[in-house]
Amino acid sequence: xxxxxxxxxxxxxxxxxxxxxxVLGIPVFYADEAAKSVMVNDRQLVSELKTExxxxxxxxxGSLNRKHIASIVFNNDAALTRLNSIVHPATFRAFDVWVTxxxxxxxxxxxxxxxxxxxxxxxCDQTIMVQAxxxxxxxxxxxxDSMSHEEIEKREAHQISEEKKALLADHIIINxxxxxxIPQVLKLHKLFCS
Numbered sequence: 695x696x697x698x699x700x701x702x703x704x705x706x707x708x709x710x711x712x713x714x715x716x717v718l719g720i721p722v723f724y725a726d727e728a729a730k731s732v733m734v735n736d737r738q739l740v741s742e743l744k745t746e747x748x749x750x751x752x753x754x755x756g757s758l759n760r761k762h763i764a765s766i767v768f769n770n771d772a773a774l775t776r777l778n779s780i781v782h783p784a785t786f787r788a789f790d791v792w793v794t795x796x797x798x799x800x801x802x803x804x805x806x807x808x809x810x811x812x813x814x815x816x817x818c819d820q821t822i823m824v825q826a827x828x829x830x831x832x833x834x835x836x837x838x839d840s841m842s843h844e845e846i847e848k849r850e851a852h853q854i855s856e857e858k859k860a861l862l863a864d865h866i867i868i869n870x871x872x873x874x875x876i877p878q879v880l881k882l883h884k885l886f887c888s
Contacts, residue, residue, distance in 0.1 A: 696801035696886055697791065697793065701809035702824030703853050704846060705831030705838075707869035711824050712805045714879045721796050723789055725806035725814070732784040733758050743766040746776060774852070789817065801886045807879040810854050810862050822882065823863035825856055825871050 700715075700722075702708045712722045734741050734757060743751050743763070751761045767774040789804055792833055801819075809815045826834075828850075835846050858881055867878045 695793075695796070695799065696819045698801050698803045698886060699815045699821040699826070700803050700805045700817035701807060701815070701821065701863070702850050702869075703831060703856055703859070704720050705833075705835040706824040706856075707834075707875070708740040708805055708824050710869070711822070711875060711879060712803060715883070716805050718883050720799060720801060720803055720883070722805055723750065723792050724802045725785055725789070725804060725809075728788045729781050729785045730758075733739055733781065736784045736787070742780045743777075746780060747773075748790075754854065775782075775806045775873065778808070778812065780858045782808075782814065785812075785819065786814060786817060789814075795830060807814070808853065810859055811852075813827050815817075815862070820886075821862070822865045822867060823856075823859050824869050825860060827854075830870060833851075 703840060712724070716722050733743065734740065734752075740752065746765055747766055751759055753759055763777065767777050787859060789805075793802060804814070804818060805853075806812070806814055809818075810823065815821050831850075832843060832846050835841055854862075865882055866882065867875060869875050
């Protein structure tokens with residue numbers, strides 16, 4: 695079974711493309727959702743986060759104190775790098791477990807915003823990058839998440855540029871409202887099934 699990585703910078707349309715794969719019957723692993731889950735369910739990770747960011751990282755009920763961690767990593771690149779270096783391996787483990795429970799499909803998709811940044815693309819057989827112009831992506835995120843232009847640009851700054859990702863990806867899906875996305879996904883689906 696092939697493991698296909700799916701990535702793209704903020705607002706590119708990764709989730710839209712993922713949903714099309716799901717309609718085609720392909721299981722999709724959402725790395726961001728998995729990261730949120732392992733941050734409260736993976737005992738090794740919980741222990742590492744408490745050691746690195748303090749006991750206040752978790753509430754007494756065991757839920758994650760996101761504001762506490764955000765206050766530490768916000769505007770502190772070294773702390774953010776450390777957070778990612780702790781969370782990414784746990785997410786990789788979750789993906790490995792998830793894949794072992796999947797049967798009867800020619801491939802699975804792993805959707806991750808930081809696929810190249812985290813090196814998780816190395817766990818995949820092939821990668822797809824969803825690409826859209828920067829201003830279009832910013833507009834989408836402003837409408838979707840009520841974020842400011844500045845906030846989006848800060849997030850964008852923590853991601854590898856689209857140009858660099860395009861060079862690293864095996865396949866590119868253009869999501870710029872001038873090309874239909876579904877036929878692009880269907881073409882890749884046919885390729886991965888052959």
